Amino acid sequence: MNQKSVFYNLFWRFAERCGAQAVSLVVSIILARLLAPEAYGTIALAMVFINILQVFVDSGMGTALIQKKDADDLDFSSV
Helix, strand or coil, rough: CHHHHHHHHHHHHHHHHHHHHHHHHHHHHHHHCCCCCHHHHHHHHHHHHHHHHHHHCCCCCHHHHHHCCCCHHHHHHCC
């Protein structure tokens, strides 16, 4: 893997993360306009917990599985 492909992949990964954050911001703004403050607060609180749990889901298990040489069906079912 050369340096050019590393930067190319980093750029697209960064663009994907920025795009996901932008979509999340737009959805949050739309929900804030449509819902009552109490309902929006409940949704926002739920989203905080979902985002915290997402950190554990994205903790690198997929990357570790890709790098494992002798992965079997049990390994793939754990992702």
